[in-house]
Amino acid sequence: xxxxxxxxxxxxxxxxxxxxxxxxxxxxxxxxxxxxxxxxxxxxxxxxxxxxxxxxxxxxxxxxxxxxxxxxxxxxxxxxxxxxxxxxxxxxxxxxxxxxxxxxxxxxxxxxxxxxxxxxxxxxxxxxxxxxxxxxxxxxxxxxxxxxxxxxxxxxxxxxxxxxxxxxx
Numbered sequence: 001x002x003x004x005x006x007x008x009x010x011x012x013x014x015x016x017x018x019x020x021x022x023x024x025x026x027x028x029x030x031x032x033x034x035x036x037x038x039x040x041x042x043x044x045x046x047x048x049x050x051x052x053x054x055x056x057x058x059x060x061x062x063x064x065x066x067x068x069x070x071x072x073x074x075x076x077x078x079x080x081x082x083x084x085x086x087x088x089x090x091x092x093x094x095x096x097x098x099x100x101x102x103x104x105x106x107x108x109x110x111x112x113x114x115x116x117x118x119x120x121x122x123x124x125x126x127x128x129x130x131x132x133x134x135x136x137x138x139x140x141x142x143x144x145x146x147x148x149x150x151x152x153x154x155x156x157x158x159x160x161x162x163x164x165x166x167x168x169x
Contacts (some may be wrong), residue, residue, distance in 0.1 A: 001014075001024045001051065001076035001078060001104075002055045002076055002078075003074055003075065004074070004075055004076065004077075005017075005072065005073065005074050005076070005167070006073075008073070009093070011044045014074075014107070014108070015107070015108065015111055017069035017074070018053070018062050018074070018108060018111060019111055019138070020038070021055060021072060022111070022112070022117060023056075023115075024027055025057055025082060026115060028059075029059070030057050030058065030069060031057070031058045031059070031060065031066075032055050032056065032058075032061050032117055033055075033056045033058075033118050033119070033120070034053060034054065034055055034104040034108070034112055034117055034118070034119040034120075035052075035053075035054040035056065035058075035119070035120050035152070035157075035159035036051070036052070036053055036054075036101045036104050036105045036108075036119065036120075036121050036122065036124050036157060036159060036169070037051070037052050037054070037101055037121070037122030037123070037124065037152035037158070037159030037160025037163065037164050038050065038051040038097040038098070038100040038101045038159070038160060038164055039097060039159055039160050039161070039164035039167075039168045040080075040093055040096070040168050041167040041169055043079060043167045045081060045160070046079050046080055046082070047079065047080055047082065047093065048077065048078075048095075048168050048169075049077070049078050049079070049080055049097070049100065049168060050076070050077045050078075050163075050164040050165075050166075050168040051075065051076050051078075051100050051101060051104055051164060052071075052073055052074070052075070052077055052159045052160070052163040052164045052167065053075070053159075054071055054073055054122075054158060054159040054163055055071055055072040055073075055074075056068070056071045056141075056158075057069040057070055057071060057072070059158075062163070063164075067075040070124035073163055075163070075167055077082050077100070077167055077168070079135070080096070082096060090133055090135065090136070091132075091135045091136045093099065094123070094124070094125055094133050094136035094140060094144075095113050095136055095139060095140060096122070096133075097124060097160070098123050098124070098125075098140045098143060098144065099143075099161070101122065102121060102143065102144060102147050102149070105121050105149055106122065106147065109149075110119075112130055113153060118150070119149065119150070120146075120149060120150040120152055121139050121144045121149045121150070121151050122151070122152050122156075122157035122158060122159040122160040122161070123141075123144065123152070123153050123157055123159060123160055124150060124153075124161045124164070124165065125137050125140055125153050125154060125157075126153070126154050126156060127153055127154065135151075137153070140153075141153075
C-alpha cells in the first residue's frame with residue numbers, strides 16, 4: 001500500500017516511519033494508543049477503500065490530570081473490485097474491510113509491542129440489527145478476537161467510522 005500522512009506520500013517503509021513517530025511521542029512522555037480501521041464506498045464498478053492507522057496521544061500532567069494531545073493519521077487509499085458469483089453484499093464488504101485492518105494490525109503489532117503501545121482494530125459495523133452491516137458483526141468480532149486484538153465497533157470505532165469513512169468518500 002502507498003501510505004500517506006497529511007496528504008504527503010511517506011517515502012520510507014511504514015514500520016520505520018511508525019517507529020519514528022512512536023519514539024518521538026514516548027520521548028515527550030506521552031501515552032499513545034494505535035487504532036487501525038478500514039472503510040469503503042462504492043466507486044464506479046468497484047469500491048474505494050481507505051485504511052487508517054490512528055495514533056491517539058495523551059499526556060499525564062500529574063495529580064490525576066490526563067489531557068488529550070490530538071492524534072496522527074497515517075492512511076492508504078485504494079480501489080478494489082470484489083469478485084463473486086453474485087452481486088457484492090454488505091456482509092462480504094464488511095469482512096473485506098476487517099481483513100484489511102487485521103492485515104495492517106498484524107504488520108505493525110510486533111513493533112508496537114516492543115514499545116508497550118496498545119493497539120485495537122476498529123470495524124465500521126453497526127451494532128443495531130436494523131442496519132445491513134450488522135449481519136457481519138459476529139464474524140468480524142470473532143475474526144478480530146481470534147487474531148488476538150482488541151476491537152471497537154460503531155459508534156466508538158473512530159479509525160474506521162470517522163477517519164477512514166471521510167477518506168473513502
